[in-house]
Amino acid sequence: MWSASLSGSKVKVVRVMRISRDFFLQPDEVKQPFSRKTFVNSPNHGWVSLEAERLNPRRPGDLKEAFNTSSFHPDIKWPDAVTDFQEIQTSFFQRCKELSLRVMRVMAQGLGLDQEVFLGAHSLIGTDENGTTLRSLFYPPVDSGKAKEGQLRCGEHSDYGTITLLFQSSEGLQVRKRSGEFICAPCVPGAVLVNIADLMQRWTSDQFVSVLHRVLLPPAGDSSTRQSLAFFVQPDDEAVISCCDGSNKYPPVQAGEYLNERFNNSYGQS
Numbered sequence: 001m002w003s004a005s006l007s008g009s010k011v012k013v014v015r016v017m018r019i020s021r022d023f024f025l026q027p028d029e030v031k032q033p034f035s036r037k038t039f040v041n042s043p044n045h046g047w048v049s050l051e052a053e054r055l056n057p058r059r060p061g062d063l064k065e066a067f068n069t070s071s072f073h074p075d076i077k078w079p080d081a082v083t084d085f086q087e088i089q090t091s092f093f094q095r096c097k098e099l100s101l102r103v104m105r106v107m108a109q110g111l112g113l114d115q116e117v118f119l120g121a122h123s124l125i126g127t128d129e130n131g132t133t134l135r136s137l138f139y140p141p142v143d144s145g146k147a148k149e150g151q152l153r154c155g156e157h158s159d160y161g162t163i164t165l166l167f168q169s170s171e172g173l174q175v176r177k178r179s180g181e182f183i184c185a186p187c188v189p190g191a192v193l194v195n196i197a198d199l200m201q202r203w204t205s206d207q208f209v210s211v212l213h214r215v216l217l218p219p220a221g222d223s224s225t226r227q228s229l230a231f232f233v234q235p236d237d238e239a240v241i242s243c244c245d246g247s248n249k250y251p252p253v254q255a256g257e258y259l260n261e262r263f264n265n266s267y268g269q270s
Contacts, residue, residue: 013167016092017227020136022082023047024065034067034079041128042071044263050140053266056155056214060148063139063217069093070133072126093134096165096231097125100132103163103194104233111207113244118162118203121239121255131161131234131259139172139226144217153226154215159197160262161234161255166193169227176212185213199235199258202250205243234259 023031028049036046045068051061069089078086101122105115124130139153153172166173173193174182185193201210218224235241237256243249 012088012092012095013229015088016136016229017167017169019082019085019088020067020229021138021227023067023079023085023136024138024140026081030081031079034077036068039071039073039076041073041075044068044131044133045071045076054155055157055266056152057265058150059155060151062155063142063147063151063153064215065138065140067136068133069135070131071128073128089134089136092229093126093231096134097132099192100125100163100165100231100233103165107163107200107208111204111244117244121235121241122162122233124236125233129238130236131232131256133232133234135230135232137228137230139215141223141225142217144220147217152214152216153218156212156214157266158210158212159195159232160199160259161197161232162200162203163233164195164197165231165233166195167229168193170224172215172218172226173228174214174216182214197232199241199253199255202253203241203244205245205247205249207245 031047031049034047036048036052037043039045048066048068050063050065053064053066054061072090078089101119104118104122108115108117122130122132125132137154142153156176168187171184171187173185173187175185176182195213196208196210198210200208215226235255237254237259239255240252241255241258242252
């Protein structure tokens, strides 16, 4: 993980978080029609309810909600109770796409590779043939005394794709060091946290390493909420990811199949 600056984005981040919060604070019956797996052309698009996801499958469901923006198909139905929801989400998705491509060029140069080496597998971002997702996350107030045993706001996990851009409203994220110790990731105003994900680790034969991270429950008596925006960058569904150094450290894997396998672990097989 490392931090970078996205010039001029602070106002846009605030706007996305504001309209996302407006959506999350609606009653569940208002959000239900926009649930994840409602949209056939993009099953990952839509609302994820509280405790529906277990990013660490060994723990109870995570104490968070999410709205996944992963499709712009004309048939997608967007929440209409929140003004400009579709427009703001779509605009921010495109900004994040542009930044992520720049970051991957820099990463390739850092490895001494052609700067376009990763981009060919990301040519379909923003279509239904690529799983890249802008995820608005909302962590509601928690009564720690009533939480289930072992329950967290977000269970320990590593991200699935190539990189993740993370925008935070407050601290709460923890990352695991190589020693196994979890440390708090600072929330730097105006900064973007860039996270290496699992397929990038495979692709680079561990030259870039994915990292486990989590969000703990707030301290007893803390009734604050937390928000974040995560732009999960995925290779095109049909892209085959193999070690770019020509080694066989990791076997080749098709990006879309790998992503679906990870979703099955987080949501169950249903």
